[in-house]
Amino acid sequence: xxxxxxxxxxxxxxxxxxxxxxxxxxxxxxxxxxxxxxxxxxxxxxxxxxxxxxxxxxxxxxxxxxxxxxxxxxxxxxxxxxxxxxxxxxxxxxxxxxxxxxxxxxxxxxxxxxxxxxxxxxxxxxxxxxxxxxxxxxxxxxxxxxxxxxxxxxxxxxxxxxxxxxxxxxxxxxxxxxxxxxxxxxxxxxxxxxxxxxxxxxxxxxxxxxxxxxxxxxxxxxxxxxxxxxxxxxxxxxxxxxxxxxxxxxxxxxxxxxxxxxxxxxxxxxxxxxxxxxxxxxxxxxxxxxxxxxxxxxxxxxxxxxxxxxxxxxxxxxxxxxxxxxxxxxxxxxxxxxxxxxxxxxxxxxxxxxxxxxxxxxxxxxxxxxxxxxxxxxxxxxxxxxxxxxxxxxxxxxxxxxxxxx
Amino acid sequence: xxxxxxxxxxxxxxxxxxxxxxxxxxxxxxxxxxxxxxxxxxxxxxxxxxxxxxxxxxxxxxxxxxxxxxxxxxxxxxxxxxxxxxxxxxxxxxxxxxxxxxxxxxxxxxxxxxxxxxxxxxxxxxxxxxxxxxxxxxxxxxxxxxxxxxxxxxxxxxxxxxxxxxxxxxxxxxxxxxxxxxxxxxxxxxxxxxxxxxxxxxxxxxxxxxxxxxxxxxxxxxxxxxxxxxxxxxxxxxxxxxxxxxxxxxxxxxxxxxxxxxxxxxxxxxxxxxxxxxxxxx
Numbered sequence: 001x002x003x004x005x006x007x008x009x010x011x012x013x014x015x016x017x018x019x020x021x022x023x024x025x026x027x028x029x030x031x032x033x034x035x036x037x038x039x040x041x042x043x044x045x046x047x048x049x050x051x052x053x054x055x056x057x058x059x060x061x062x063x064x065x066x067x068x069x070x071x072x073x074x075x076x077x078x079x080x081x082x083x084x085x086x087x088x089x090x091x092x093x094x095x096x097x098x099x100x101x102x103x104x105x106x107x108x109x110x111x112x113x114x115x116x117x118x119x120x121x122x123x124x125x126x127x128x129x130x131x132x133x134x135x136x137x138x139x140x141x142x143x144x145x146x147x148x149x150x151x152x153x154x155x156x157x158x159x160x161x162x163x164x165x166x167x168x169x170x171x172x173x174x175x176x177x178x179x180x181x182x183x184x185x186x187x188x189x190x191x192x193x194x195x196x197x198x199x200x201x202x203x204x205x206x207x208x209x210x211x212x213x214x215x216x217x218x219x220x221x222x223x224x225x226x227x228x229x230x231x232x233x234x235x236x237x238x239x240x241x242x243x244x245x246x247x248x249x250x251x252x253x254x255x256x257x258x259x260x261x262x263x264x265x266x267x268x269x270x271x272x273x274x275x276x277x278x279x280x281x282x283x284x285x286x287x288x289x290x291x292x293x294x295x296x297x298x299x300x301x302x303x304x305x306x307x308x309x310x311x312x313x314x315x316x317x318x319x320x321x322x323x324x325x326x327x328x329x330x331x332x333x334x335x336x337x338x339x340x341x342x343x344x345x346x347x348x349x350x351x352x353x354x355x356x357x358x359x360x361x362x363x364x365x366x367x368x369x370x371x372x373x374x375x376x377x378x379x380x381x382x383x384x385x386x387x388x389x390x391x392x393x394x395x396x397x398x399x400x401x402x403x404x405x406x
Numbered sequence: 407x408x409x410x411x412x413x414x415x416x417x418x419x420x421x422x423x424x425x426x427x428x429x430x431x432x433x434x435x436x437x438x439x440x441x442x443x444x445x446x447x448x449x450x451x452x453x454x455x456x457x458x459x460x461x462x463x464x465x466x467x468x469x470x471x472x473x474x475x476x477x478x479x480x481x482x483x484x485x486x487x488x489x490x491x492x493x494x495x496x497x498x499x500x501x502x503x504x505x506x507x508x509x510x511x512x513x514x515x516x517x518x519x520x521x522x523x524x525x526x527x528x529x530x531x532x533x534x535x536x537x538x539x540x541x542x543x544x545x546x547x548x549x550x551x552x553x554x555x556x557x558x559x560x561x562x563x564x565x566x567x568x569x570x571x572x573x574x575x576x577x578x579x580x581x582x583x584x585x586x587x588x589x590x591x592x593x594x595x596x597x598x599x600x601x602x603x604x605x606x607x608x609x610x611x612x613x614x615x616x617x618x619x620x621x622x623x624x625x626x627x628x629x630x631x632x633x634x635x636x637x638x639x640x641x642x643x644x645x646x647x648x649x650x651x652x653x654x655x656x657x658x659x660x661x662x663x664x665x666x667x668x669x670x671x672x673x674x675x676x677x678x679x680x681x682x683x684x685x686x687x688x
Contacts, residue, residue: 119419119420120417120419120420122462122463122505124462127444127503128423128425128444128462128502128503129423129462129503130423131420131421131423131505133417133420160656161656164654164655164656164669165654165655165669166418166654166655166656167418168656169416169417169418276663276664279685279688280685305656305658306657306658306659307651307652307656307657307658308651308657308659309465309466309651309652309657311463311464311465311466312463313462313463317463320462320463322419322466324419327651327657327658327659329658334649334659335648335649335659336649337647337648337649338488338489338492342648342649342687342688343687343688344687345687348686348687348688352661352688356661359664360661360663360664363664364664364666
């Protein structure tokens with residue numbers, strides 16, 4: 001592992017004076033914006049593969065999921081996703097865009113905060129037992145195709161896992177080592193609402209390189225913006241040309257179009273107080289009548305961080321290990337104390353999830369826990385929609401004032 | 407592969423190893439363990455804090471520190487056998503090894519309460535997390551005003567730290583009142599709930615700090631009774647309990663509204679959680 005990578009700042013944006021695009025909107029210009037071809041993108045993957053596990057979107061089992069990639073041909077060329085509440089279908093595109101979809105069921109959380117992780121192993125010995133930290137097999141990840149909402153999700157998990165009195169050492173090392181190639185969304189999904197959450201569709205920081213796919217029949221290449229020294233260094237080794245005004249305008253047009261396509265909206269004005277003062281709202285029973293408490297929303301959410309631990313021992317009782325696994329606040333076990341679970345009803349569990357996500361997260365970490373990726377809406381088997389539930393509370397608040405104090 | 411000693415300094419998930427030095431059976435299902443570190447010295451702790459205790463291959467649970475001031479080289483924990491892990495820990499013999507992470511959490515405000523009257527109110531096993539506070543107050547008795555200990559449990563045979571309560575009761579400089587929910591004719595003490603003891607001791611409501619630990623419903627009724635007696639909500643402290651896995655704010659289990667009981671608690675000021683305590687299933 002290079003010392004460079006270890007020390008890389010998370011988000012180093014090179015900001016320069018804004019220029020103006022043809023439609024009059026402000027257009028950020030970054031140093032060393034370049035254009036690379038599809039061959040250039042392959043060269044980027046090849047360069048990263050030298051010392052990274054390169055992960056990118058690929059089609060598997062009827063969905064776009066993140067997996068190890070080596071060749072451009074593994075990307076979902078010509079595929080898009082049709083998403084709505086409780087619905088996800090891959091469809092062919094009329095073109096062969098490589099990133100012409102929104103987000104699939106998996107987020108990068110799977111790699112930085114893995115679903116299953118052994119924390120340590122204990123072995124019996126003559127003096128009781130001893131505990132060994134896990135053998136560290138450090139895999140430096142390179143993520144290809146990270147959307148703006150997902151970059152924000154990583155920044156949110158950084159606050160959870162790294163900013164408190166105790167840091168998660170495994171998450172910290174994986175996060176520090178990750179090389180992030182963002183992709184600005186060229187198309188919003190039917191359940192997207194990043195514009196409402198202020199998390200997209202344009203990646204503005206938190207990446208090493210950011211791509212915008214430029215694809216209009218006459219061209220198919222990528223505008224590349226630099227977000228870190230490592231990104232600049234890598235870009236300098238790729239076949240490229242300097243971006244001109246037309247390239248920048250084309251990229252801005254792509255983002256502006258996506259911005260106008262949001263499938264959902266969420267009014268975040270005063271939402272913390274709104275939810276915290278409506279803990280007894282009848283809507284919680286209404287949503288509970290539909291909610292299966294399956295926990296899908298928490299599994300697909302890129303910021304949900306809750307975990308449980310399992311302690312295993314071998315049959316001889318000589319070795320035991322402690323394994324951390326993703327958990328969900330929708331399970332009864334989650335709030336179990338001797339005597340019973342605190343949150344027995346589905347309404348209490350749904351209330352916990354959405355209130356944590358949109359309200360108490362702000363108390364805890366100074367940020368909303370929602371990035372507007374829409375996964376919880378898409379992957380809910382009964383199509384419960386976080387934006388709809390929040391709007392229902394807002395429409396008929398039971399608290400004294402709409403933004404009454406807590 | 408490095409052993410615990412090196413890794414544990416940086417990895418908050420890895421327990422330190424302790425050995426059981428002394429076991430005392432308190433009640434039919436409650437034991438007090440004195441544990442000492444296998445290597446080095448134990449970290450310092452404040453009254454009200456807790457440790458995560460690990461039984462080999464079974465699991466880990468949050469247990470308050472219940473030391474009585476004689477535990478300068480180890481920790482004292484009082485454990486009720488209610489589940490798989492607590493059963494395994496309660497069954498440990500002298501010399502057995504267990505894992506310890508901690509101490510974690512907030513403390514009873516024993517320093518801030520100096521100069522005030524102190525009400526220490528415990529229900530059942532809730533006396534255990536309060537014992538370090540009681541010990542501290544009694545060891546520094548001159549720094550406090552009137553001191554009262556109010557204790558309640560279900561039956562006379564459930565009285566925790568029976569001999570110690572009797573000894574405290576024998577002192578002339580503190581008031582000790584004990585009540586039970588149910589009793590037979592051999593019991594000559596109070597029968598009833600803990601809040602009913604509050605009018606039986608004298609204190610200056612406007613200059614009193616109350617430390618309360620017990621089942622959540624007992625704490626809620628006690629806090630309300632204290633407030634009715636004139637004690638301000640911001641002078642009442644409760645020790646909350648929620649499911650805990652990590653104890654360091656990373657697993658999400660112990661959320662109580664916007665708070666994490668592991669790091670914003672367990673000791674919490676009543677006025678800050680008063681609204682939450684009125685919500686069901688929060």
